Amino acid sequence: GQNIDQPTEMTATEGAIVQINCTYQTSGFNGLFWYQQHAGEAPTFLSYNVLDGLEEKGRFSSFLSRSKGYSYLLLKELQMKDSASYLCAVRDPGGNTPLVFGKGTRLSVIA
Amino acid sequence: DTEVTQTPKHLVMGMTNKKSLKCEQHMGHRAMYWYKQKAKKPPELMFVYSYEKLSINESVPSRFSPECPNSSLLNLHLHALQPEDSALYLCASSQDQGTSGKKSTDTQYFGPGTRLTVL
Numbered sequence: 001g002q003n004i005d006q007p008t009e010m011t012a013t014e015g016a017i018v019q020i021n022c023t024y025q026t027s028g029f030n031g032l033f034w035y036q037q038h039a040g041e042a043p044t045f046l047s048y049n050v051l052d053g054l055e056e057k058g059r060f061s062s063f064l065s066r067s068k069g070y071s072y073l074l075l076k077e078l079q080m081k082d083s084a085s086y087l088c089a090v091r092d093p094g095g096n097t098p099l100v101f102g103k104g105t106r107l108s109v110i111a
Numbered sequence: 112d113t114e115v116t117q118t119p120k121h122l123v124m125g126m127t128n129k130k131s132l133k134c135e136q137h138m139g140h141r142a143m144y145w146y147k148q149k150a151k152k153p154p155e156l157m158f159v160y161s162y163e164k165l166s167i168n169e170s171v172p173s174r175f176s177p178e179c180p181n182s183s184l185l186n187l188h189l190h191a192l193q194p195e196d197s198a199l200y201l202c203a204s205s206q207d208q209g210t211s212g213k214k215s216t217d218t219q220y221f222g223p224g225t226r227l228t229v230l
Binding site (some may be wrong): 031033035041043044045048049087091095097099100101 | 142144151152153154156161167169176199201205208213214217218219220221223224225
């Protein structure tokens with residue numbers, strides 16, 4: 001089967017650091033994506049991991065451990081505009097669908 | 112350029128109407144997708160076209176009919192919809208639908224979506 005878990009909601013303070021975790025159980029694995037989605041808008045691509053380790057891109061970093069079926073998205077120097085849903089998605093070549101999405105984590109950044 | 116465009120942005124239709132959603136990309140991508148998204152839920156895959164051929168239909172009711180006239184365009188024809196079909200309809204594209212495990216080929220880029228309301 002396919003299952004992707006992420007926390008439903010998180011709250012963090014402007015200027016702080018927040019880590020959004022994602023665990024997955026899929027029949028196969030060929031990459032993990034993080035997308036950001038503001039309310040009523042389309043998801044926008046943030047990061048991609050296919051090998052273990054950390055990928056850094058500005059204030060955002062994403063980490064992957066394939067042996068643990070685990071990833072996290074790290075957001076530094078939080079800004080109010082970072083308030084959005086963050087979707088973890090796994091590419092499972094053994095599954096029917098090209099991308100399996102988690103339910104998303106709604107992040108609220110407060111002053 | 113990673114732009115996917117969709118029209119219209121908003122659509123209100125009755126249950127007896129026929130309408131179409133349009134999606135366009137000029138990135139040379141050969142895989143295109145339709146997703147349906149309800150509020151506070153992740154996108155749900157509906158259809159995938161790969162090289163202009165339907166490759167995945169996620170058991171979508173026949174009142175939704177996809178069409179891929181060419182490699183840049185993807186349509187979704189709507190007929191006799193129900194109020195529960197009201198949602199955000201997202202189009203996406205990727206370079207390929209393959210299993211290369213490469214960011215360049217597998218990353219899906221989403222359009223802004225069409226907000227559909229069925230009365």
